[in-house]
Amino acid sequence: MKECLPFLILPLVLLVSLTGSAQGYYDKTYDFGVVDHPVAVITDSLENVYVCGWYEDKNNENARAFILKTNSSGQEVWRDTLDVPSKYFALCLTHTGDIALAGSRNNRCFLTLHNCQTGAEIWEYEQADSSGYWFATVNEVLDSSIYKLHVVKTKYGPHRIWYYLFDPLNGNYLSDDKDVVNTIYGITYTSILMTADKVWTAGDLNENEGLIVYKNFEPGNSLYIYFDALHIAGVQHYGYDYGCSVHYFYGWGDYYMEVLTIKLDGTDGWGMSFKIVHNNFTVTGSDKYENGKFIITGTIDNELALWFIGHDLTEMEDKTIPTQYTRAGVDVVALPSTDMILMGTERPDTGSNATDVFLMKLDQNGLVSTPEHQQQKTILVYPNPAANQLYIKSSSQSLSHAQAYIVNSMGQTVKTITNLNRLIDLSNLTKGLYVVMVYDKNKLLSQQKFIKK
Numbered sequence: 256m257k258e259c260l261p262f263l264i265l266p267l268v269l270l271v272s273l274t275g276s277a278q279g280y281y282d283k284t285y286d287f288g289v290v291d292h293p294v295a296v297i298t299d300s301l302e303n304v305y306v307c308g309w310y311e312d313k314n315n316e317n318a319r320a321f322i323l324k325t326n327s328s329g330q331e332v333w334r335d336t337l338d339v340p341s342k343y344f345a346l347c348l349t350h351t352g353d354i355a356l357a358g359s360r361n362n363r364c365f366l367t368l369h370n371c372q373t374g375a376e377i378w379e380y381e382q383a384d385s386s387g388y389w390f391a392t393v394n395e396v397l398d399s400s401i402y403k404l405h406v407v408k409t410k411y412g413p414h415r416i417w418y419y420l421f422d423p424l425n426g427n428y429l430s431d432d433k434d435v436v437n438t439i440y441g442i443t444y445t446s447i448l449m450t451a452d453k454v455w456t457a458g459d460l461n462e463n464e465g466l467i468v469y470k471n472f473e474p475g476n477s478l479y480i481y482f483d484a485l486h487i488a489g490v491q492h493y494g495y496d497y498g499c500s501v502h503y504f505y506g507w508g509d510y511y512m513e514v515l516t517i518k519l520d521g522t523d524g525w526g527m528s529f530k531i532v533h534n535n536f537t538v539t540g541s542d543k544y545e546n547g548k549f550i551i552t553g554t555i556d557n558e559l560a561l562w563f564i565g566h567d568l569t570e571m572e573d574k575t576i577p578t579q580y581t582r583a584g585v586d587v588v589a590l591p592s593t594d595m596i597l598m599g600t601e602r603p604d605t606g607s608n609a610t611d612v613f614l615m616k617l618d619q620n621g622l623v624s625t626p627e628h629q630q631q632k633t634i635l636v637y638p639n640p641a642a643n644q645l646y647i648k649s650s651s652q653s654l655s656h657a658q659a660y661i662v663n664s665m666g667q668t669v670k671t672i673t674n675l676n677r678l679i680d681l682s683n684l685t686k687g688l689y690v691v692m693v694y695d696k697n698k699l700l701s702q703q704k705f706i707k708k
Contacts, residue, residue, distance in 0.1 A: 280594075280623040281329035284601055285612045287321050287336065289313045293612045295345050296586050296598040299352070299371070300666045300690060302327040304588075304596055304614060307343035307356055310336075313608065318342050320358055324374065329614055333374035341365065344444070345392045348665055349423045350402050353377060357406055359389035364408050366390055366421060378426035387411070392446035394454045395423055403429060407456045409443035416443070416456075416468055432470065437479060439466060447490045449498050449519060457487045457500060465502050467517065478521045484513075488551050489541035489586075496520075501541040501549060501564075503531065512538065514549060514568055529564065529571035536560070540586030542595070544619070550595060552584030559584055559599065561621045574621055581605060582613060591692060592699060593619040634701035636691050640708040643682040647675050647691060657695040664688050681707055 279302075285291075288310030296306045307322045320341035324332040343358040354369045364382040369375065382388075391409040395402055404421040415438060420429040441459025449455045453469060455478070460466035465484030470477040484502035493499040499516040515526035531538075537553040543566075544550075551562040558575040559582040576582075581602040588596040595617050600610040617623055635648045647659050654675040661670040664687055672679055675693070684707050693701040 279328055280616045280618070282615045282623065283325070283329040283613065285323055285325075285331065285334075285614070287323075287334075287612065288319065289609050290315055291321075291600060291610050291612050292318075292342075293585055293598055293600065294343065296588055296596065296614075297346060297348065298588050298590065298596060298666075299348055300662065300664050300688075302590065302596075303332065303371075304329075304598075305346060305354055305371075306598055306612060306614070307346045307358075308612075309342040309358075315608070320356075320360070322346065322354065322356060322369065322374070323612065324371070325614060329616065335369065335374045335376070342389070344389065345446070347393050347395055347448075349395050349404075350665060351423070352664060353423075355393050355395065355404055355423065357390035357393035359385070362387075364388055364390045366393065366404070366406060366426065368423065368426060380421065380426045380428070388414075388417070390419075391443040391458070392454075392456055394446055394448045396448065396454060397451040405454045407443050407446065409458065411442060413438050413440050415439075416470075418470060434468075434470070441466070445487055445489055447492070447498070449490075449492065453519070455490045455498055457490045459484075459487075463505075465500065467498075467500055478517075480517060480521065480524070482515060485510075486538055488538050488553075491541065491543040491549070492545075493543070494546075499526075501543075501551060503538045504528075510536075512551065512562060512564070512571060514564060527568035533573075537583065538562075539584055539599075542587050542589040544589045544593065545591065547589075547593075548619075550587050550589055552587045552597060552599065554583045557581060559597075561587075561597075576615075576621060592702070595619065595621070597621075634693055634703070636701075636703045636705055640706040641681055642708055643680065645679045645681055645691075645705065646677075647672070647679065647693065649676070654693070654695070657693055657700065660692045660694070662690045662692065 290311045293306050293308040298304050304325045309318045309320045311318050320337045320343040323334045341360040343356050345357045347355050353371050356367050359365050363385040367379040368377040388408045388410040390406050392407045394405045396405045402423050404423045406419040408417050416434040419431045440461040443458035446456040455469050457467045460481045464481050465487045466481045468479050483504040487502040489501050491499050493516045496519050497516050503512050510531040511528040513528040517524040533555045536555045539553045541551040549564040554560050555575050560575050562573045564571045583599050585599040597615040601613045602610050659672040660668050663669050690704045
């Protein structure tokens with residue numbers, strides 16, 4: 256699970272021309288226990304990476320939850336583990352820049368908030384009577400002007416969908432809502448913040464069907480859609496007012512990858528499926544570039560694999576990535592720079608079940624050896640720091656068809672500018688660090704950061 260947010264940042268550039276700089280591609284492994292089970296990955300605006308999951312002993316017992324933070328070069332910054340039976344299933348960034356984690360501890364639903372700089376726990380919530388449930392997803396929503404943590408809990412066996420809201424500042428329980436109509440027979444395991452106040456949650460309705468649900472506590476405002484799916488690799492944004500599910504299913508004697516698009520209000524939907532031409536494969540996680548292609552990860556013939564589906568859903572390609580040790584992709588994050596973060600497990604010894612966690616930063620084609628992106632462009636962003644006004648100009652090229660996006664430190668787009676080479680009003684932005692992305696015909700020309708004072 257991850258949130259599909261525009262995460263990006265480059266070293267501060269002021270009134271200088273941009274030339275190609277190192278993309279910082281890397282390939283790193285991290286060890287927690289004998290058998291490591293990474294589950295979810297997200298990135299922040301500095302391209303720091305956060306991974307959560309759990310590890311076990313050689314008998315796949317004694318699970319202990321972990322969270323890992325690395326910097327933009329893949330170097331470990333900090334880690335935190337629990338020393339009691341526990342698992343983390345999901346994580347998200349909050350408006351304060353901290354990390355919320357959802358899962359189980361001592362066989363009870365568990366939610367906690369950690370300081371993103373130090374890894375220190377800020378607060379925790381453990382539900383006394385969980386009856387086999389665990390917290391499966393966590394997202395921060397904006398209810399009018401109030402931030403809340405939106406959590407869904409799940410369990411094995413028939414159960415009702417159950418939503419919770421918590422205060423992200425102190426972990427206080429706010430409210431919950433249990434679906435009294437629909438019974439599901441699978442588990443919930445992925446979600447996305449579709450709009451500021453709307454979370455889509457997805458998982459298995461049963462063994463052969465997937466399910467997407469949305470209910471944010473407004474009477475009559477909900478979504479409940481099910482479809483053929485053996486596993487949902489993720490739910491993503493698709494255009495202005497559509498979301499989509501990326502999954503695979505079995506039909507007509509073959510396996511198919513499918514992208515099913517659904518209007519946010521549930522009134523319209525369409526999709527396209529592509530035959531998976533390999534007999535031995537796994538499909539696990541996915542992400543999507545903004546207005547660009549889908550990336551899906553897993554394995555093909557026991558090798559680390561990626562599938563690519565274009566935004567227009569007309570074709571699918573796949574590739575395997577040769578590695579020294581056996582690897583399996585678990586999830587992937589598409590970065591606005593068109594690079595990607597690929598996360599999964601590595602098995603250093605084929606004679607045992609031991610696994611480690613790996614992180615790879617690759618380009619948009621799943622490579623680490625492509626030439627650096629040479630941006631011989633002169634995009635000027637000034638003044639810096641800026642008070643209430645900013646200029647984005649170029650002395651060497653026309654920006655008549657370019658667009659600029661201002662992104663805050665949480666990776667959220669807070670301003671879109673379509674007419675450049677003019678004065679830009681910043682009066683509605685709060686003080687802090689921002690990033691300006693300039694695109695022309697969907698090609699990234701520049702990304703620079705500035706301070707709003």
